[in-house]
Amino acid sequence: MKGKPEQAFDRDRSSHRFLWNYGAPVPRIVAEGKGYFAVQDAGASLTKVCADKSVTSTEKLRACRAAGQALARLHAMDLTHGRPAFRDMCWDGRQMRFIDFEYFTPTKAGRLRKARDLGIAILSSLAQGGMGLYYAYSVLSAYVAPRGRKPKALPVPYPVPVRNSHPRIR
Template sequence: MPDLDLETRVKAALAEPPKRVRRLDLPDGRRFWLKRVERLSGLMRLQKGDPARAFEAELDGLHVLAAKGLPVATVALEGPDWVLMPDAGPVLTKLVADPARSEAEKLAAFARAGRALGQLHWAGLVHGRPAVRDICWDGVEARFIDLERFRPARRGGVWQAADVVMFAQTAFTSWPDDPRWLDAALASYATNAPEGAVDRVRRLARWLAPLGWLARGLAKVRPGSREMRAVGPTLARLRRL
């Protein structure tokens, strides 16, 4: 049955000046997110790549993960250069920052995130950038969003190991002195990942050791870069996975 209120609101939003992500709040209290192809030019396009291709990969990822029963944001409506998704709750970074949320709930959310990443890898897929700011918590499941680097992959391959490195590095960037959240996610990932996946993560972390040394040096030049400071602890932690 057509949702006329929603379709009217989307049509109005699409007529407004383009914005990559726009929040849509309906009178009945429902919240949606309208995502459009990013408009880039010049150096930004060279740095980030073809935005149309990235959008196509994301839309494909949303449909593929949903078809496989994996926790992902739901597609409510879509067009050739836009997609509408219902709100899936706060991203993990906002969840941790919310004092009204209990420690138990936060740990449960990260455990579900690790489980979801393990399930995704079992399905022979790669998220491409499972940053903690790109995973939502709806109170039951940790759901993937922002799948612009999504791709099929060999189960247990290096790109799946790289997913874990990315997740851990963004966790250390956000919480360098609080390992609780990452530990919960990694423990759950190890339980749910394909056979041999954890060994491959450890090997990749060892192989990337020179990157940690380089990042340590660059952090002295750019002491304000949390991302640089997080590289070394990330690789050290994953070598102990």
């Protein structure tokens, strides 16, 4: 479905190696050969972390902040992931690492590609269910924090009455 699988695999492996050598947050390659490569354990995908009922909300939000920081770090290197969905971000309880680079391009990234990356990460966080808005806020606030902006606290959700400016018709 994505073209020739051998070429896609070689592109993923070479992209991973490129990013590792560049100092990007990716797991180290521990073994490789013709048709395979293995990376160190980078933890569970952010999708699994956010769905795991045994993980506290505080830890889930901490992982999402780490995702925003890792994405900001990658963008500060003038690189983009290409499709940083929650399933392509791994959390081991200490650090966030990216995997799956089928859409990675090893060229200087402009604002549009960085915005696309951030948009995909935010949409992926919103797709995580009831806490999605909080995950999105954590990713975004951590992403902008290195730029010197201090994030405001997200208010606790509660029903807000909606006022209709039109009078009732009786």
